[in-house]
Amino acid sequence: MYSTRSLFGSSGIRGKVNELITGPLAIRIGLATADYLSAIVKHPQIMVGHDHRTTGPMLTSALMAGLLEGGVTVTRTEMAPTPSIAYASGKEGMHASIIVTASHNPPEYNGFKFHNPDGAGFTAIQQEELEKRIMKAEPVDWKQFTDFSSFEAIPHHLDAIVNACEVTRSYNVVMDGALGVGSLVTPSALQQLHASVKPLNTPPDGQEYAQHCPPSKIQSAAAAEWQHFVHLDNLSEIVTSTKAHVGIAHDGDADRVLAVDDKGRVLAGDILLALVADYYLATRGGKVIATTVSSSSVVDQVVKQHGARVERSRVGDVFVSNLVKEHKAVMGAEPSGPFIFPEVHYCPDGPLAACKILELLEWANRSLSQLADDLPSTHLLRASVTCPNEKKEAVMKAIKSVFEEWKNIEEVNRIDGIRASFHDSSWVLIRPSGTEPVIRITVEAFSAQRAKGLLKNAQETLKREIR
Amino acid sequence: MTWTPCFGTSGIRGSVPDELHPEVAWQIGYSVATVFKGAPLLVCHDNRTSSPMLTNAVVSGLMAGGSDAHYGGEVITPAVSLYPRHCDLGGAILITGSHIPAHMSGIEVLDHDGAPVPRDVEKQIEALNISKAAPVNWQNYGRLRQASDVGSFWINKVVTQVDAGLIAKRNFRVVVDAANGTAIPWLLDAIKQLGCTVIELNTERDPTFPGRSPNLRVNLLDQAVQLVKQQRADLGVAVDGDADRAFFVDDKGRAIMGDVSGTLLAQIELIREGGGTIVTPINSSNLVEDVVGQFKARIVYSRVGPPAIVAAIKKHNALFAFEESGKIIYPRLNYLSDSGLGTAYLLEYLARTEKTLSEIIDAFPKYTQLKRAIDCPNNLKEAVTLYALEMVRKDYPNVQVNTADGVKVIFDDGWLLLRPSGTEPVFRCFAESRQEKRAQELLTLGLDWIEDVLKSAAS
Known part of the structure; x- marks a missing residue:
C-alpha cells in the first residue's frame, strides 16, 4: 500500500510504474478526483489523456474507471501534449483535466498532472483536497455511474496557437521532438506560421524515448537538465549545419521549450524569458513578469527597463501559473523551460512558446544569437551540499540568521528556501531538495570572481551548519 | 474482503460496486492477460450503467499484464463471441450482466474460438486474482486498440x-x-x-x-x-x-x-x-x-x-x-x-x-411440461438423489434412467427429472408427457419423493 502523505510533488503525482504508480492507484486517484469535483459542481465533466509513454494507456483507462465509478463524465483524448489537453478541456467546458505523464522523467516513470479549466495546474490546496480523499472516496450509486466519449484535443490547441501568433517572415526551424508528444503539435503550428521545419526524433515513441541520449558536451545548467532526453549536441550541430534560425526542443509532454540559437548554443529558459519578456513588455505593456526564485537577475534587468517588475514564486510551474494569474502578469516562465502566456491559457505551453520565439525574432529583426549576446552577461553557478533530510529544517533556520549578518543585502526572499539578493544584482539561493538528501545552491553575479566568491561562501556556511 | 471473484456458469458475477468494482475488474483483466501470456484480447460490454467503468478497469488490467486490449464498445454478446475466431485474437472479455438484475454485472472470459474458457483456465485466473502475478516491465505493457467493427461484422x-x-x-x-x-x-x-x-x-x-x-x-x-x-x-x-x-x-x-x-x-x-x-x-x-x-x-x-x-x-x-x-x-x-x-x-x-x-x-406434437421448485437444504440434496434412484430401482426396474445431471426417469409416455439447483437451496422437478394428466402424475411422483426425504429428515 502507498502512503498518501507524500503522493503529490510540485507537479502532480509522479513515480516509477509498478512501484508507486499502478493501475489500482490510478483508480483511487480517479475516484478521489470525482469526489472532489462532485463537492464543487453538480454533474462534473473531465478530460483525460496521456503522453507517449508505454504505460500511459493503461493508467488512463484505470483513472477513467475510478472517475466513472465516482459519477464524473469523462472525455478521453488521443495521445497529446499536456498543454493541448489542458487547453481543450477548458474550451469544451470541462471542470478539470488530468494528464497521465511524467514530463521529462525517464520512460519507466509515469504520473498524473491535474489542471483547472483555465489551464493552471491544481493549487497546493486543491492537491491537498485530492490527497485526503484518495483512501476514502466512495463510489456513487449504481444508477449514477457515468459514461465516456472520445475527443481530439490537438486540432483545437493548434487553432488557438496559430490564432494567438502572427509571423509573416519564413524562418527555418529545426524541431527536435525528442520522441515525445511535442511533435504532434509544434511542426504543424510553425508551418502554419510560414516556417520551414526540419523535424528530428519524431513521431512519439514510448519504447525509445530517452534511451539514446549521450551526455552533452555543452556545459550549462540548461544542457545538464535537458541532455537526459534530448540529444543536444546533435540538435546543436544540425541547427548550425542547416543554417537554421533556431532549434526547438520539448520535454516529453511538451509543456516546456528549449531553444538553440543560430550559433548552436543552448539558451537557458530564463535567458529566453528575458528576451520574450522584453518583446512582450515592449509590444503589450503590462507591469509584471512572473518567474521563480531560481531564475537569473538578467530577467530583472530587462524588466526594469520597461518600468515593470518581476514576481517570483516557489520552483514549480504550478506556482508560476498562479502567480501570473494573481498579479495579472503579461507572461511567466521558469529556467527549466515552462512558458505561460495568459492570453491563451495558464498552462505551460511548449508549442505556443516555440511560435512566440518566431514572433520575437520578427519583432526584433535580429538573430537569436545577437539578441542573447546583447543581454548583460552573468555568471550563474550551481552546487549542492549533502545534508540528511532530518537536518534540513534546522540548517535552513540557521542559514537565515547567518544571512541577516551578511552585508549589502537588498532583499531576502523566503518563498522557497532562502534567496538573498545584493545591491550589485548578484544573488544566492539556498534551497533544500524535495527529493534528495541535499541542499542546492544557486549563485549569480556579473563577474566570475564575485560568483565564485558567493558560491564558496555559501558552501562553507552550509557545511559549517550541517557539520 | 468477504467477496472473492469466482467463476459461475457464466463468468464472474456480482453486485456493483460492493462486490464487483474497478479494482476487482482490473485484477481480473491483469490475471487474464497473464494466463493468456499477453495475447491480444477483445473487450466489449453491454448497456449497463456499470459497464463503461468496469470495461475501462478490465482494459487497464489487460494492458498492465502485457495484452493489447482491442476495445469493441457496447455490443451484444453473440457479436463478441463471433469475433475472435475470424480476427486472429487470443480471445475476448465480455462485461455483461446478461439477464440478471440491473445493479449487478459480470465478466466472462472467452477463448480464441469465442467459446467460454475451460474450467482449468478459469481456475488459473481465480488463483492469480488471489496471488497477484508479478508486474510486466514498462516496455512490455499492452496497447489500446479500437475494434470498432464488432457489431457491424x-x-x-x-x-x-x-x-x-x-x-x-x-x-x-x-x-x-x-x-x-x-x-x-x-x-x-x-x-x-x-x-x-x-x-x-x-x-x-x-x-x-x-x-x-x-x-x-x-x-x-x-x-x-x-x-x-x-x-x-x-x-x-x-x-x-x-x-x-x-x-x-x-x-x-x-x-x-x-x-x-x-x-x-x-x-x-x-x-x-x-x-x-x-x-x-x-x-x-x-x-x-x-x-x-x-x-x-x-x-x-x-x-x-x-x-x-x-x-x-x-x-x-x-x-x-x-x-x-x-x-x-x-x-x-x-x-x-x-x-x-x-x-x-x-x-x-x-x-x-x-x-x-x-x-x-x-x-408439432403437443406436450405438457410441468416444472416445480421445492425448498431443500443443500445438505439434503444428495439424499434426495439417492432416494429417487432407490425408488426407481424398486418401483420401476425396467425404465431407462439418465443421471448426467440429477435423475431423469424416462417412461414410454413421458419423463420425470429431479435436479438439484447448483446455485440455490432448491430441488427442481420437471415432468413431461403428451397427456396433461400423465404429466401431472409424473410431477406428483417426483414431488412425493422429495417430500419423503424432507419429512424423514424433519422427524
Whole structure:
C-alpha cells in the first residue's frame, strides 16, 4: 500500500510504474478526483489523456474507471501534449483535466498532472483536497455511474496557437521532438506560421524515448537538465549545419521549450524569458513578469527597463501559473523551460512558446544569437551540499540568521528556501531538495570572481551548519 | 474482503460496486492477460450503467499484464463471441450482466474460438486474482486498440448466412422486444437488413430496464404477444439484456416455449445440412426426439448450463444446440447463443416454405411440461438423489434412467427429472408427457419423493 502523505510533488503525482504508480492507484486517484469535483459542481465533466509513454494507456483507462465509478463524465483524448489537453478541456467546458505523464522523467516513470479549466495546474490546496480523499472516496450509486466519449484535443490547441501568433517572415526551424508528444503539435503550428521545419526524433515513441541520449558536451545548467532526453549536441550541430534560425526542443509532454540559437548554443529558459519578456513588455505593456526564485537577475534587468517588475514564486510551474494569474502578469516562465502566456491559457505551453520565439525574432529583426549576446552577461553557478533530510529544517533556520549578518543585502526572499539578493544584482539561493538528501545552491553575479566568491561562501556556511 | 471473484456458469458475477468494482475488474483483466501470456484480447460490454467503468478497469488490467486490449464498445454478446475466431485474437472479455438484475454485472472470459474458457483456465485466473502475478516491465505493457467493427461484422455475418432477398420478398412484419438492452441497435439493424419491417418494443436504450425484466421467460412476453396481435405481425422476437437468448411469438400471438423453438431451429438446421448432432440439456422436451427422429440425426443430452453444453458441442462436433431458456447455438459460427442467427434462419424458413409460424407449431406434437421448485437444504440434496434412484430401482426396474445431471426417469409416455439447483437451496422437478394428466402424475411422483426425504429428515 502507498502512503498518501507524500503522493503529490510540485507537479502532480509522479513515480516509477509498478512501484508507486499502478493501475489500482490510478483508480483511487480517479475516484478521489470525482469526489472532489462532485463537492464543487453538480454533474462534473473531465478530460483525460496521456503522453507517449508505454504505460500511459493503461493508467488512463484505470483513472477513467475510478472517475466513472465516482459519477464524473469523462472525455478521453488521443495521445497529446499536456498543454493541448489542458487547453481543450477548458474550451469544451470541462471542470478539470488530468494528464497521465511524467514530463521529462525517464520512460519507466509515469504520473498524473491535474489542471483547472483555465489551464493552471491544481493549487497546493486543491492537491491537498485530492490527497485526503484518495483512501476514502466512495463510489456513487449504481444508477449514477457515468459514461465516456472520445475527443481530439490537438486540432483545437493548434487553432488557438496559430490564432494567438502572427509571423509573416519564413524562418527555418529545426524541431527536435525528442520522441515525445511535442511533435504532434509544434511542426504543424510553425508551418502554419510560414516556417520551414526540419523535424528530428519524431513521431512519439514510448519504447525509445530517452534511451539514446549521450551526455552533452555543452556545459550549462540548461544542457545538464535537458541532455537526459534530448540529444543536444546533435540538435546543436544540425541547427548550425542547416543554417537554421533556431532549434526547438520539448520535454516529453511538451509543456516546456528549449531553444538553440543560430550559433548552436543552448539558451537557458530564463535567458529566453528575458528576451520574450522584453518583446512582450515592449509590444503589450503590462507591469509584471512572473518567474521563480531560481531564475537569473538578467530577467530583472530587462524588466526594469520597461518600468515593470518581476514576481517570483516557489520552483514549480504550478506556482508560476498562479502567480501570473494573481498579479495579472503579461507572461511567466521558469529556467527549466515552462512558458505561460495568459492570453491563451495558464498552462505551460511548449508549442505556443516555440511560435512566440518566431514572433520575437520578427519583432526584433535580429538573430537569436545577437539578441542573447546583447543581454548583460552573468555568471550563474550551481552546487549542492549533502545534508540528511532530518537536518534540513534546522540548517535552513540557521542559514537565515547567518544571512541577516551578511552585508549589502537588498532583499531576502523566503518563498522557497532562502534567496538573498545584493545591491550589485548578484544573488544566492539556498534551497533544500524535495527529493534528495541535499541542499542546492544557486549563485549569480556579473563577474566570475564575485560568483565564485558567493558560491564558496555559501558552501562553507552550509557545511559549517550541517557539520 | 468477504467477496472473492469466482467463476459461475457464466463468468464472474456480482453486485456493483460492493462486490464487483474497478479494482476487482482490473485484477481480473491483469490475471487474464497473464494466463493468456499477453495475447491480444477483445473487450466489449453491454448497456449497463456499470459497464463503461468496469470495461475501462478490465482494459487497464489487460494492458498492465502485457495484452493489447482491442476495445469493441457496447455490443451484444453473440457479436463478441463471433469475433475472435475470424480476427486472429487470443480471445475476448465480455462485461455483461446478461439477464440478471440491473445493479449487478459480470465478466466472462472467452477463448480464441469465442467459446467460454475451460474450467482449468478459469481456475488459473481465480488463483492469480488471489496471488497477484508479478508486474510486466514498462516496455512490455499492452496497447489500446479500437475494434470498432464488432457489431457491424456480426450483422454482416448474420445477414449473409441466409437468402436475404428471399426473406425481403415476403415483407415480414416482425415485433422486436429489445428489453431496453444491448440489442439496440444491433439486432434491430440485422432484422431490418433482412428486409423486414421492425415493429419496436422496449427499444429505448435504458440500463434500468424499465420496460420489462432483462430476463427471458414465457410469462414476461405479454407485451410482445399483445403487440404481435395488435399489429398482425408475422413474428415476435424477444431477447434478454445482452441479446444472446431469444424467445419467439407466432403470428397468432402465442409465446413459444424455448425448447419448442429450439426444436424447430434444430429441424431447420438438419434440413439445411442433411443431418448432424443436436445437443440439448437433459431437461428439454421430448419433442426434439419426435421431430429430429425424421432426420439423419443424433441427440446428445448434456448437463444444464453453458459450460456443459459447450463441452458437449465440442466433444460431439455438434451441428446445433439449444436450451429451453432460449439459447440457440450454431457452433460452426458461434459457440454462444445467437439470437440474430436464430431469427435469420427462422425467417428464411418461413419465406422458403411459405408457411406461417403458427401452422408449423400447430403441426408439432403437443406436450405438457410441468416444472416445480421445492425448498431443500443443500445438505439434503444428495439424499434426495439417492432416494429417487432407490425408488426407481424398486418401483420401476425396467425404465431407462439418465443421471448426467440429477435423475431423469424416462417412461414410454413421458419423463420425470429431479435436479438439484447448483446455485440455490432448491430441488427442481420437471415432468413431461403428451397427456396433461400423465404429466401431472409424473410431477406428483417426483414431488412425493422429495417430500419423503424432507419429512424423514424433519422427524
